[in-house]
Every structure is written in structure tokens, then in C-alpha cells.
Amino acid sequence: MQLSRNWLKEFVSVDADTRTFAEAMTLSGSKVExxxxxxxxxxxxxxxxxxxxxxxxDSDHMVICQMDVGQAELIQIVTGAPNVQVGDYVPTAxxxxxxxGGVHITAGKLRGETSNGMLCSCKELGLTAEHDFPYTIEDGICILSADPDLADKLVCGTDIRTVMGLDDEVVEFxxxxxxxxxxxxxxxxxxAAVTFRKDLSLVTPEVEGCGGSVAEHLDIEIEDGELCPRYTARMVKNVKIAPSPLWxxxxxxxxGVRPxxxxxxxxxxVMLEYGQPMHAFDFSCVEGGTIxxxxARDGETIETLDGTVRELTPSMLCICDENRPVCVAGVMGGANSEIVGDxxxxxxxxANxxxxxxxxxxxALNMRTDASARYEKGLDPMNTMKAVERACQLVELLGCGEVIDGTMDVIAKDSWRTSLELQxxxxNNLLGTDVATADMIDILKPLGFTMDGETVTVPSWRSDVEHYSDLAEEVARFVGxxxxxxxxxxxxxxxxxxxxVQLAENSLGNTCRALGYDEIITYSFISPSYYNKINLSADSALRQSITILNPLGEDTSIMRTTTxxxxxxxxxxxxxxxxPNARLYELGRTYFAREDxxxxxxxxxxxxxxxxxxFxxxxxxxxxxxADLRITTARYVAQKENPSYHPGRCADIFVGDVFVGTVGQIHPSVAANYDVDAELYCAELKFDVLYAxxxxxxxxxxxxxxxxxTRDIAVLCDRTLPVGDLMDCIRDxxxxxxxxxxxxxxxMGAGVAEDKKSVAFNLQLRSDDGNLTAAxxxxxxxxILILLSERHGAVLR
Structure with missing residues (x-):
């Protein structure tokens, strides 16, 4: 929100300089950016x-002007602009x-004639003729005296910033x-009034009207009071479309709004002043005189004011006449009811x-506007009447139409106010303060809260205040x-x-760091192309993936199913x-779509x-x-089918019969996809399964x-038999x-068959009941040897 300090003076007089003003407002809870x-x-x-x-x-298109700039003598300036005449008031550098932009203007000569400065256009002053000074032209000198609001107020030598409204200070919140x-x-x-302990000056808008009745022209129907609690409207006839006054x-x-x-x-x-978005329809385009x-109905479309035809769905609220939508409620009006010159x-x-x-x-329409940014936060339904009255007051003030008597105000859902006990x-217990009750009341009343004994009634525009702690926040903000x-x-x-669970996560983090691994934190959203880079079928992987509706870009368009x-x-x-080396770990989430x-x-x-x-x-x-999770029954099973890993250096990990993860060397082709010509090793472990x-x-x-x-045994077995299977058999x-x-x-070598290997184990045996005998x-x-022979054909060497 950009706040003009000149505009602010209309409601509260704050003498502090902008820096002091910004600091004080920030400390009271209104953060200045x-x-x-x-x-x-x-x-x-x-x-x-x-x-x-x-x-x-010496020029066919240049002229020499003698300029009165409020000095003792006239100064000479050469210009090539064709739109200047004697008596014109113009910005003079x-x-x-x-x-x-830092453009420096100095005296010089143009084709032999002295020019002690330059006559300026709107563009050279950072303005536009179309929006800022519509009474002049875009490609020419800005003629100040052409603007009826300035015609009688121009004094030679006056700083141009004062005349053109560039002497304001803007605070962005x-x-x-x-x-x-x-x-x-x-x-x-x-x-600001409460922050600086100043009086707030608010005036209720008053409209004279021109007679007639709005009910003779307009009817309003609301089908769903939950989506539109209130709709307020007034009408103006004999409209005269023209530029707004300079102020x-x-x-x-x-x-930050273009006129x-x-x-x-x-x-x-009115939207900026009251915070209530408004819309103006060309009533001749409202068919049937009914709002x-x-x-929206299935198949309906609307061309919005930005010239785009948009498809509507039944979930979208619209403002319609008897036959068609004329506005997307709370977002943007339709081109079919746009205000035009006639x-x-x-x-x-x-409306609310x-x-x-x-x-x-x-x-859904990819169309964020100033109006939607306000509506989506929840606006005060009591504000609609004041806003429409202010709009009609301005119509009369600017002389751009005649306001028809009467207001159409349809309240489809009663609003209510919250009442709280002050306590x-x-x-004070919550804040750690000793603020007197009277001081609390003195803070709350200027903010619009009303008191009835110990009961505080929350103003309609403060829907965020629902609990005594919210009142405590108001007190804290202005106590300081x-x-x-x-x-x-x-x-x-x-x-x-x-x-x-957190203790287990912290313990695993400590273990990883003790092993020399540094923690990383990566984004949970990835590009669909990442699946191809790790040799997975993108089509099958995407079926489990969740697509982001409004992604930052293609590279962050889906939620990952693998880390x-x-x-x-x-x-x-x-x-x-x-x-030269890296050891990294991450405890992160993956995301899988469910049918619900x-x-x-x-x-x-x-x-x-x-x-x-x-490996x-x-x-x-x-x-x-x-080991950190005290899991002693894990076993590793060779895995040759995982396309992301080297087929000879990869294993799946099981705890009992439950799959918990994979460890191995990344497939060289995958490493090449990442421009790495070194061996990469990774492990993926399902934390939730491990924890369980x-x-x-x-x-x-x-x-x-x-x-x-102790006993040492060496057994001959098939060369392809995993050692882990032999160890499990020995335990069994x-x-x-x-x-x-x-x-x-x-x-594996001399004395052992080519398809066999000799594996030697040290066995530690002990009885808890007495000394163990050799027998x-x-x-x-x-x-043990009998079971090794029966299960794996392993025999004592």
C-alpha cells in the first residue's frame, strides 16, 4: 500500500519527517517497506x-524563445518543439x-544561438500526457496553461515539482x-492518529441528489448470501466523461494508480481512500435493468477489461444482467459494460x-487485481454504503453527472460484531506489563473499539480481533x-x-554429521525432466506425482516422489x-498422490x-x-534392476521382510547426465519405516x-552366494x-573351483549358565554346518 503524505494530511496532521514517521508506524505494527x-x-x-x-x-524547425522565469531579466532558450506559442506556461529547465534519471542540463549553443536551458515535455519529467496531463500532447512541450486546474495558478519561477504534484512523499507499507x-x-x-496521539478527522459523505428514484431503473438479486453478503448500488445520469482534476x-x-x-x-x-473496491458499469449495457x-453457468465466457476472453466455471461468482455476465465478482469488470466516451x-x-x-x-483465471487483493483478505461489509456515498459525492464535486436519489442496498446475510471482555x-499477565485499565481504554477507543462497562465491542473493520490476546496485542502495539x-x-x-520422532531425527542428524556428512536442504518441487536424468520413465513416475497448479516455472512444476x-x-x-570430495545428507519429504x-x-x-x-x-x-536406531536384523540384497544405480554395486535393504531403502553407486550414465565423471554413491532410506x-x-x-x-570355520559355497545369507544361516x-x-x-583362487569361493568366519560361543565345554x-x-549344507550347499573346506 502506497500512502501519499499529502493525502494523509486530510485526515490527520502529523508533523514528523518521513523517516521518523516510518519508524514510529513500523514500531506500532504497520511495517514500512x-x-x-x-x-x-x-x-x-x-x-x-x-x-x-x-x-x-540557421534552422528550419527551431525557434528562439525569450522566457520569463521569475528573474530580473528574460532568458533565451532554443527549442524545436512545434506546439509552443507566446504566452504559454511551460516547465523550464x-x-x-x-x-x-540524472540528465544534466547546462547552457550552450544550438547552431550558433545561445540556449540557457531547455523547455520540457511530460516524458522528460517522468510523466505521461495521456494519464498525468491529458490537456497537453505526448510528443511536445508540456503546456501547463492548457490544464484548466492550473490556468489561473501559474507563477513564473515556481518550482515545477510544486505545480505538477511532484512535491509529495510516499510511504510504502x-x-x-x-x-x-x-x-x-x-x-x-x-x-497514525493513535501512534502519534493526534485527532482523526473523518467526514460522513453527503450527496445532494437530483431527484428521481434508483428503484425506477434498477433491480438487484443475490442468489447466494454466503458468497455476496451485501450489494450496494447508486446511479448517476447525464454523465460527462472527462479527465479528472489535477488534485x-x-x-x-x-x-501508484494511473488516472x-x-x-x-x-x-x-474511493478504493484507495476507504479500502472498498468499486466498479462502474455503463448502465445502457446492463440488459433488462437487473443485476x-x-x-457462472457451464460454458459461459466473458471478455474482461484487459481484452482477454475468459472461460468461466460454476465455482466463479459473477455479476450478471438478465442474459450474461458483465463482471467477474471482486476481480475485474467486463468489456461489455466498460465506461466509454459516450x-x-x-x-x-x-459490494462485499x-x-x-x-x-x-x-x-483460476490467473488474474490478480487490486480489487481481488483486497477482497480475498476479507473486507468490512459495513463499508459498502460509505464508499458508494463517497463516490456519488465526488461525482457532484467534479460536476461529472447527476446523482439519482435513493440507494439499492441488498443485505443477503446479516453481519455481526464481536464482543469481548477486556480482562x-x-x-497484563500475558504482556508482563502493569498498564492501567484507563490507559487500555484510551488506546482502544481511537482504534474504533467501543466500551460498555468491561465489554469491548470490536469495530466491523477489525475481523482479526477475536480473543482477549488480540486486545493485548493492540495494547502492546501502542504502549510500545x-x-x-x-x-x-x-x-x-x-x-x-x-x-x-524429533528425538530420532536429531539423533540421525548427529550420526550423519559424526560420519563427516554435511546437511543440505533442497526444494521439494522439481522438474519432470529430472526423472529422465535418473533413468526413470517420466510417464510412470508422473502418474504418482502431484502437479503444482501455479508453479514458479517448468523446473519447479511437480512435487518430488524421490529425493x-x-x-x-x-x-x-x-x-x-x-x-575434491563431498559427503552430504538430507532428511526430506517426498510426495505421492492419493485417490482422495x-x-x-x-x-x-x-x-x-x-x-x-x-560401495x-x-x-x-x-x-x-x-545402528543408531538399534536395528540389528537388517539384510542387504543385491539389486541389478534399479536403472538409477550401477547393476553390480547396488543393494536393497530389508528389515525382516520390509523394504527400507537402497544403497549403491549411481549408474555411470546417470552421473554423465549430471556432468560428473567420478563415481557417485548414494543411499535412500525410508525414515518412517526405519522409525517403525x-x-x-x-x-x-x-x-x-x-x-x-571361539571357533573358526571356512566353507566352500557358490561364488554368487551373498555372504549375508551365510551369516543369517549361521545365526539360525x-x-x-x-x-x-x-x-x-x-x-577365490588356486585350490578352489572357478564357480566356488571360500568364506571364513570367526564364531564366538558362550553359555550364560556355566563354563562351556569343547563338546x-x-x-x-x-x-551350524548342517544347516549351511542343507540351505546353501556350503560345506566345510
Whole structure:
């Protein structure tokens, strides 16, 4: 919201300079984003009157002007503009002057004749003839005396910024979504009045009228009161379309709105002043004289004021006549009822629409406007009457039409106000203050809150105030946050802490960092092309993906179903930045579409690395992660079908029969897709599955009382048999004495058949009941060897 300080003075007198004003407003809760002094880069340009014009002796198109610029003597300026005449008042840049953009003007000679400056056009002053000074031309000198608002007010030598409305200061506010009332000059004036302890001056609009009755011309129907709680309208006849007066054009321009014509400018002016969007219809285009507020029908279209034909859906609220839509409610009017030069009768609409409905329509049509930005935040339904009255008052003030008596005000849903108990003690406990009740009341009353004993009635424009804590916020804002002492909250407090899931996540993060892995955080939305880069079929992957309705671009148009592309993007970036090695991890979400339109959002722990890395090093990191969750039953199964991984260096990980993830080297063709010519290793672990299968927390066990017996065995088995399967078999074959099994040798070579390998294990055996005898140990080993032979054909070497 851009606020003109000159406009603000109409409602509250604040003498503070702009910097002080901005700081105070920010501290009271109205955050200032930026400030600007209009015309700050215009210097030494004044009003000049052309005293005489003679042709340039050495030019066919130039003339020599003698200019009265308020100095003791006339100055000579040469110009090539054809639209100047003796007696014209024009912007005159003197010697050593500056135009917008840092253009420096100095005295010089043009074809031998002295020119002590330059006559300026609107464009050279950063303005346009079409919108800012419509009484002059675009490609010529700006003739100030052509504007009827300036004709009798021009004085030679006056700073041009004062004359053209460039002496204003603009303050840009960032208005939060819960405060739509501050998207108006009056709303910000109310805030400024309380901030600076000044009186707020508001005047109720008054309209004289010209007789007749609006009911003779217009009828209004509202089909859904939830979507349109209130619709207020007045009508103006004998309309005279013309440019708005200069004072209005100045205020609109300072607020970032282009002046168009008097009727359109009035609707924009009221929107900025009151925060209530308005629309003006050419009533001759409203067929049947009836306004019907309804949802669009299947197949209906409308050409909006921007010249685009838009398809409407039944979920979109429209303003219609008897046959067709003439406006998309709360968003933009239709070209079929646009105000044009021969418009004779105007219907002013001031309505209240359901905020979420307006937002959905604006997003669906990809059409955000100043009106929709206000409506979607939820506006005050009580404001529609004041706004339409102000619009009609301006019509009479500008003399651009005759206001027909009467107002059509259809209230389809009763509005209500919130009442709260003040509770000063509770507010002070919450804030840690000792503000007196009377001081609280003195703060709340100027903001529009009314008091009835201890009951506070919230003004209709403050729908964000619903709880005593909201009243506490109002008190805190204007007492001053920087004056409130730092204290602990009074009363009982509940001790917080991490949830079990958060504790597990933190523990895994600590483990990864201890292993030398750095945490990364990547975007959850990716490009559909990422699936092709990791050798997955994009068509099949996209069937599970969720498409973003309003993406930032093609590269961020879907929600990821795998974290692998995100990890590879970061590894590739590090590799191309010539980092010799990288160890990265991320605990992030993936997203899968469900039939009910919602999404499953499982978390995935991703590990990625290159440089000094091989499959077993990455597997060791995975083992450490599993150990952190006390998972002791994990097994690795060779995986050759995963297209993203090397077929000979990849394994799926299972806990029991439950799949929990994949670890391995990234397929060389995938690495090449990421411009990496090194070996990349990654692991993808389903955190939610790991957490559900974590082991019990350790319980203290005393040291063993009896010594262990060790046995070494070497078995011959098929070369392709995984060692993990042999170890699982050894554990299953033991009769309860085996405490630990460890691999210490794999041999393939002389003395062993080509399709076989020798695998050696160290077995640690111990009894908890007494000293273990050699016979008992041999019996346990024998049982193990029998099961190895039966299950895998492995025999003692």
C-alpha cells in the first residue's frame, strides 16, 4: 500500500519527517517497506512563460524563445518543439538543472544561438500526457496553461515539482493479510492518529441528489448470501466523461494508480481512500435493468477489461444482467459494460464478496487485481454504503453527472460484531506489563473499539480481533514493544520438549554429521525432466506425482516422489565447483498422490558422496544409521534392476521382510547426465519405516561371568552366494550358544573351483549358565554346518 503524505494530511496532521514517521508506524505494527520523495531527482526546473518567439536563423524547425522565469531579466532558450506559442506556461529547465534519471542540463549553443536551458515535455519529467496531463500532447512541450486546474495558478519561477504534484512523499507499507482495513488511506490514518496521539478527522459523505428514484431503473438479486453478503448500488445520469482534476490525478499517481477518466478515477480513488473496491458499469449495457449476483453457468465466457476472453466455471461468482455476465465478482469488470466516451448513465457497484471465493477465482483465471487483493483478505461489509456515498459525492464535486436519489442496498446475510471482555489483569499477565485499565481504554477507543462497562465491542473493520490476546496485542502495539520489560510469562507454564520422532531425527542428524556428512536442504518441487536424468520413465513416475497448479516455472512444476535428483543436483554442483570430495545428507519429504486428492508425504533420509568412496564405505554409513536406531536384523540384497544405480554395486535393504531403502553407486550414465565423471554413491532410506522398526532402547546387562570359546570355520559355497545369507544361516543354525559371528576372509583362487569361493568366519560361543565345554561348542558348530549344507550347499573346506 502506497500512502501519499499529502493525502494523509486530510485526515490527520502529523508533523514528523518521513523517516521518523516510518519508524514510529513500523514500531506500532504497520511495517514500512520503503519511502520515496517524488521528484527528488528533479532540480532547478521552474515554471516559465514564453514572452516572444522568433525563428532560428540557421534552422528550419527551431525557434528562439525569450522566457520569463521569475528573474530580473528574460532568458533565451532554443527549442524545436512545434506546439509552443507566446504566452504559454511551460516547465523550464535552467542552466545546471537535472531531469529524472540524472540528465544534466547546462547552457550552450544550438547552431550558433545561445540556449540557457531547455523547455520540457511530460516524458522528460517522468510523466505521461495521456494519464498525468491529458490537456497537453505526448510528443511536445508540456503546456501547463492548457490544464484548466492550473490556468489561473501559474507563477513564473515556481518550482515545477510544486505545480505538477511532484512535491509529495510516499510511504510504502507491507500490509499483513489479517489487516485489510489498512489497505486504505483512512485505515492508515487511523493507525497514525493513535501512534502519534493526534485527532482523526473523518467526514460522513453527503450527496445532494437530483431527484428521481434508483428503484425506477434498477433491480438487484443475490442468489447466494454466503458468497455476496451485501450489494450496494447508486446511479448517476447525464454523465460527462472527462479527465479528472489535477488534485485527484496527483493523489492517484502518488498511490501508484494511473488516472484514466473522471468516472473510473472516482472508483479507484474511493478504493484507495476507504479500502472498498468499486466498479462502474455503463448502465445502457446492463440488459433488462437487473443485476443478478450468481455463479457462472457451464460454458459461459466473458471478455474482461484487459481484452482477454475468459472461460468461466460454476465455482466463479459473477455479476450478471438478465442474459450474461458483465463482471467477474471482486476481480475485474467486463468489456461489455466498460465506461466509454459516450457513456450517459453509470451504475456504481459497492459490494462485499466472500474472500476465499474471490481468491480461488482470481487464481483460476490467473488474474490478480487490486480489487481481488483486497477482497480475498476479507473486507468490512459495513463499508459498502460509505464508499458508494463517497463516490456519488465526488461525482457532484467534479460536476461529472447527476446523482439519482435513493440507494439499492441488498443485505443477503446479516453481519455481526464481536464482543469481548477486556480482562486487564489477564492482558497484563500475558504482556508482563502493569498498564492501567484507563490507559487500555484510551488506546482502544481511537482504534474504533467501543466500551460498555468491561465489554469491548470490536469495530466491523477489525475481523482479526477475536480473543482477549488480540486486545493485548493492540495494547502492546501502542504502549510500545520497546518499553515493555523483558519478563517471563506470568502463571503456570508447561515444560516443552521434543517428540520421540524429533528425538530420532536429531539423533540421525548427529550420526550423519559424526560420519563427516554435511546437511543440505533442497526444494521439494522439481522438474519432470529430472526423472529422465535418473533413468526413470517420466510417464510412470508422473502418474504418482502431484502437479503444482501455479508453479514458479517448468523446473519447479511437480512435487518430488524421490529425493535422488535433489541429492545429485547438489553433488554435481560441488563437483563442478572443483570440490575434491563431498559427503552430504538430507532428511526430506517426498510426495505421492492419493485417490482422495490429498498426498502421502513420507520422509526419506538421503546420503550422497564422492571422492575417496566405494560401495562398502557407503554401506558402512548406512550400517551406522541402522545402528543408531538399534536395528540389528537388517539384510542387504543385491539389486541389478534399479536403472538409477550401477547393476553390480547396488543393494536393497530389508528389515525382516520390509523394504527400507537402497544403497549403491549411481549408474555411470546417470552421473554423465549430471556432468560428473567420478563415481557417485548414494543411499535412500525410508525414515518412517526405519522409525517403525527401530529396536528397543538398550537395557543394562552385567558382564559375562563365563569365558567364551571361539571357533573358526571356512566353507566352500557358490561364488554368487551373498555372504549375508551365510551369516543369517549361521545365526539360525546355532542352538543358542552363538554370541557373535564375524567374517574374516573370502578366498577365490588356486585350490578352489572357478564357480566356488571360500568364506571364513570367526564364531564366538558362550553359555550364560556355566563354563562351556569343547563338546558343547563342537555340537553347536556341527548344527551350524548342517544347516549351511542343507540351505546353501556350503560345506566345510
Amino acid at each position: 520503503a519511502t520515496e520523495v517524488l521528484g527528488h531527482d528533479i532540480k532547478n526546473i521552474v515554471v516559465g512563460r514564453i514572452d516572444s518567439i522568433v525563428p532560428h536563423p 535552467l542552466d545546471d538543472s537535472y531531469l529524472p 507491507e500490509i499483513t493479510p489479517n489487516r485489510p482495513d489498512c489497505l486504505s488511506v483512512i485505515g492508515l490514518a487511523r493507525e 485527484m490525478r496527483k493523489r492517484l499517481r502518488a498511490s 484514466i477518466n473522471n468516472i473510473v478515477d472516482i472508483t479507484n480513488y 443478478i449476483v450468481r455463479n 457513456t450517459a448513465m453509470v451504475l456504481f457497484e459497492s 464478496f466472500n474472500g476465499p471465493s474471490v481468491r480461488r477465482t482470481a487464481v 486487564p489483569a489477564r492482558i 514493544y520497546n518499553t515493555i520489560p523483558a519478563t517471563l510469562m506470568r502463571g503456570d507454564t508447561v515444560q516443552g520438549g521434543y517428540t520421540p 535422488l535428483p535433489s541429492m545429485l543436483e547438489i553433488l554435481s554442483r560441488n563437483f563442478n565447483y572443483r570440490n 486428492g490429498l498426498a502421502d508425504e513420507p520422509k526419506v533420509l538421503s546420503l550422497g558422496a564422492y571422492g575417496g568412496m566405494d 562398502f564405505t557407503m554401506k558402512g554409513a548406512v550400517d551406522a544409521v541402522l 522398526n527401530q529396536g528397543a532402547f538398550p537395557v543394562y546387562q552385567p558382564l559375562p561371568k563365563f569365558p567364551a570359546v 543354525g546355532s542352538k543358542g550358544l552363538l554370541k557373535n559371528v564375524a567374517l574374516f576372509d573370502v578366498y 558343547q561348542a563342537d555340537e553347536d558348530v556341527k548344527a
